[in-house]
Ligand SMILES: NC(=O)C1=CN([C@@H]2O[C@H](COP(=O)(O)OP(=O)(O)OC[C@H]3O[C@@H](n4cnc5c(N)ncnc54)[C@H](O)[C@@H]3O)[C@@H](O)[C@H]2O)C=CC1
């Protein structure tokens with residue numbers, strides 16, 4: 001049986017860690033690509049190091065490092081983590097100009113070498129970067145998806161489990177909106193072992209936990225000092241890769257292209273989707289309360305604003 005081919009563009013912290021999770025789960029053969037220059041050999045070094053862990057973890061995925069898109073040709077999934085991360089004091093939006101240029105260069109190559117791939121964008125500011133990736137590749141929007149919601153929800157679930165002293169496995173939650181301070185929690189879709197979270201945590205404390213989730217990326221940036229989070233972001237990305245490669249039909253929040261859905265009008269924003277081999281196979285439309293609709297609209301407006309700034313930049 002042909003093994004799936006997964007290419008990861010950007011062999012930095014998120015890219016290399018995604019390669020690690022994908023290899024350990026034997027999701028397919030992996031190509032790790034980064035730019036030529038002084039550090040040209042770095043992806044080859046990381047790939048070889050990962051390969052040498054295969055006898056320990058018992059995986060037969062191959063991992064190669066390269067600077068040449070020819071090696072990524074015919075990928076089933078391409079993950080784009082290329083770009084700069086933020087440092088303390090910066091917002092994700094401060095990365096817009098630099099990362100939009102990088103995203104354009106990367107996606108021109110992806111379009112030429114892996115025209116049938118499903119593309120998962122991770123680089124920030126996420127919602128604008130995934131819009132740029134869709135524009136440059138010209139791929140159907142269902143095959144260009146952004147990773148944010150799985151990470152944001154994982155953070156939320158972690159904090160809820162810590163608060164209640166229960167297993168993370170028993171926490172089921174959903175967040176919507178952009179990957180930023182405007183993300184929209186949905187307490188009505190958050191349960192602990194089937195019990196609505198609102199029966200276990202009072203409103204004020206829940207709002208504090210939501211607030212910590214919103215600022216979850218910045219909290220890690222403040223601790224690391226030199227860059228941003230990568231273990232959980234890479235785990236979230238690998239979960240999306242798995243849903244696509246194994247056609248799992250996971251119902252998870254991703255940045256998906258919404259036109260009529262939720263009346264967004266042609267932008268990427270975090271919504272619940274069904275993710276399978278074809279990428280986004282369905283956007284699930286929930287009935288939101290008035291307050292949730294207003295918060296979601298606020299989040300969409302922030303994404304629109306960023307996309308319009310990006311259009312004026314490049
Ligand atoms: N969506 C999300 O939930 C998250 C997004 N991020 C974002 O992911 C991006 C990567 O973060 P890290 O891996 O921590 O950064 P990093 O600095 O460790 O790695 C980025 C890599 O991209 C490479 N790169 C730059 N230009 C390139 C190009 N034209 N082609 C190929 N590779 C190129 C760099 O050489 C570097 O190795 C950042 O923009 C960060 O903000 C990070 C965490 C979560």
Ligand SMILES: O=C([O-])CC(=O)C(=O)O
Pocket residue numbers: 085086092124151179216217218220221228229233
């Ligand atoms: O905070 C950042 O810059 C990286 C990121 O998106 C996250 O960890 O959520």
